[in-house]
Amino acid sequence: MDEPVLLTGAGGRVGRAILRGIGDEYDWRLLDREPLTGQDVPAAVDDAETVVADITDEAAVREAMEGVGAVIHLAGDPRPDAPWDSLLRNNIDGTRTVFEAAVDADVETVVFASSNHAVGHYETERAPDLYRTDDDFRLTGEELPRPSNLYGVSKAAGETLGRYYHDEYDRDVVCVRIGNLTKDHPPREYERGQAMWLSHRDCAHLFDCCLTADFDYEIVYGISDNDRKYYSLDRAKEVLGYDPQDNSAEYTFEGEPKDGR
Amino acid sequence: MDEPVLLTGAGGRVGRAILRGIGDEYDWRLLDREPLTGQDVPAAVDDAETVVADITDEAAVREAMEGVGAVIHLAGDPRPDAPWDSLLRNNIDGTRTVFEAAVDADVETVVFASSNHAVGHYETERAPDLYRTDDDFRLTGEELPRPSNLYGVSKAAGETLGRYYHDEYDRDVVCVRIGNLTKDHPPREYERGQAMWLSHRDCAHLFDCCLTADFDYEIVYGISDNDRKYYSLDRAKEVLGYDPQDNSAEYTFEGEPKDGR
Numbered sequence: 001m002d003e004p005v006l007l008t009g010a011g012g013r014v015g016r017a018i019l020r021g022i023g024d025e026y027d028w029r030l031l032d033r034e035p036l037t038g039q040d041v042p043a044a045v046d047d048a049e050t051v052v053a054d055i056t057d058e059a060a061v062r063e064a065m066e067g068v069g070a071v072i073h074l075a076g077d078p079r080p081d082a083p084w085d086s087l088l089r090n091n092i093d094g095t096r097t098v099f100e101a102a103v104d105a106d107v108e109t110v111v112f113a114s115s116n117h118a119v120g121h122y123e124t125e126r127a128p129d130l131y132r133t134d135d136d137f138r139l140t141g142e143e144l145p146r147p148s149n150l151y152g153v154s155k156a157a158g159e160t161l162g163r164y165y166h167d168e169y170d171r172d173v174v175c176v177r178i179g180n181l182t183k184d185h186p187p188r189e190y191e192r193g194q195a196m197w198l199s200h201r202d203c204a205h206l207f208d209c210c211l212t213a214d215f216d217y218e219i220v221y222g223i224s225d226n227d228r229k230y231y232s233l234d235r236a237k238e239v240l241g242y243d244p245q246d247n248s249a250e251y252t253f254e255g256e257p258k259d260g261r
Numbered sequence: 262m263d264e265p266v267l268l269t270g271a272g273g274r275v276g277r278a279i280l281r282g283i284g285d286e287y288d289w290r291l292l293d294r295e296p297l298t299g300q301d302v303p304a305a306v307d308d309a310e311t312v313v314a315d316i317t318d319e320a321a322v323r324e325a326m327e328g329v330g331a332v333i334h335l336a337g338d339p340r341p342d343a344p345w346d347s348l349l350r351n352n353i354d355g356t357r358t359v360f361e362a363a364v365d366a367d368v369e370t371v372v373f374a375s376s377n378h379a380v381g382h383y384e385t386e387r388a389p390d391l392y393r394t395d396d397d398f399r400l401t402g403e404e405l406p407r408p409s410n411l412y413g414v415s416k417a418a419g420e421t422l423g424r425y426y427h428d429e430y431d432r433d434v435v436c437v438r439i440g441n442l443t444k445d446h447p448p449r450e451y452e453r454g455q456a457m458w459l460s461h462r463d464c465a466h467l468f469d470c471c472l473t474a475d476f477d478y479e480i481v482y483g484i485s486d487n488d489r490k491y492y493s494l495d496r497a498k499e500v501l502g503y504d505p506q507d508n509s510a511e512y513t514f515e516g517e518p519k520d521g522r
Binding site: 092144219 | 349353354357382403405407411413414418421422428429
């Protein structure tokens with residue numbers, strides 16, 4: 001991609017994982033409400049344009065969108081128990097601002113960070129069986145949302161905004177329902193965490209795929225190729241060319257499994 | 262139902278159709294931001310408790326919810342081209358307030374007025390063929406939203422809120438994707454309007470079904486049994502006992518059909 005890629009929420013956990021993995025592959029414009037500092041700031045940040053602004057600051061978002069080829073939109077309140085007012089403002093209204101600005105700036109591709117919480121209540125009657133390797137229940141991304149909290153509602157709303165901006169303005173939009181991103185190894189004693197583990201390496205690779213593949217509108221699951229998975233990776237593999245390298249089953253599962261969430 | 266039914270947005274077109282049709286069947290508590298006046302106010306209004314309040318007034322909504330057995334939630338900005346700020350505040354935040362208040366007041370059943378605009382973009386590649394009687398394309402309510410405008414996005418968000426409040430708090434929730442409500446006859450020269458016509462009589466009957474049937478979480482289409490329909494009525498008939506009496510095909514179709522919307 002010749003133009004820079006705008007990364008909103010660049011300082012968050014997903015943003016840092018992306019920058020560590022594919023920081024050298026793109027020219028980045030990094031937006032975060034806080035300056036990117038700290039020991040684990042990836043080297044890629046040194047060369048990048050940075051914008052310190054809140055995602056609800058429409059003028060700043062519009063300015064940051066000028067001249068970019070794609071946007072990876074991660075910014076938002078990441079707390080599963082975030083209060084509604086914050087979700088409404090940061091996650092729903094903020095995401096609408098990003099799409100609106102992307103359209104007006106002729107940005108072709110929007111990659112939206114959705115969440116497993118958008119479909120968390122599919123697990124309710126099926127846990128813990130669906131976390132087991134011999135259970136073949138799979139969510140594909142074609143199912144209606146069943147959020148497990150208002151945070152999940154806000155992410156589902158972001159997906160629907162993406163669908164609208166795709167249909168109405170012909171933007172390429174992919175929504176990644178991100179699982180459980182942990183750096184070194186999956187949670188060892190938590191079946192659900194193993195089922196939806198996303199390694200840092202696979203995370204960066206998946207967002208790389210989102211920036212390079214041809215697609216129209218997609219909802220994909222963002223997890224590693226875990227034996228315990230109940231999210232299908234078929235669309236991510238087929239449409240985006242996602243080729244995950246990690247599997248939580250390769251890590252010793254110690255102690256008794258914990259049920260539920 | 263022994264307890265009163267709260268009807269929000271009672272003074273709107275759908276609210277008045279409901280009150281004219283089944284006004285005598287229930288004890289109503291009518292909430293609207295304007296006093297219910299005018300020549301076409303149904304007689305049922307005379308005996309009803311009325312609350313003049315905005316749906317964004319959380320304290321008023323909570324007070325109106327006390328002691329009711331069910332709520333039919335129609336209030337919101339009804340304009341397909343409504344500005345986003347109004348949709349965010351009235352339709353998304355307002356609907357969340359209704360669900361939250363219903364849970365806290367132990368109201369068992371919430372009937373949510375969704376809209377055909379939540380799925381309007383399914384028509385884009387299929388119009389005008391899908392408006393024809395020999396076309397068997399059907400939306401069932403199980404498909405993901407494809408809003409045709411931000412109003413449709415706001416209604417899809419309301420449906421997802423309903424899913425969450427059903428799953429999390431075990432409320433009975435039905436979302437009615439209302440078609441094209443007109444009083445006397447369907448639009449005569451507009452194929453799409455004929456396809457999604459909802460007569461006043463069928464409208465009142467459908468909401469009556471929503472108040473009396475047993476269901477968990479449902480998305481149904483609210484149209485008459487039109488020959489030109491591309492919305493399935495199967496779930497409404499099977500789960501709610503909907504028995505529509507009208508069909509736009511019974512009205513003379515004059516002149517050349519108009520394509521599209």
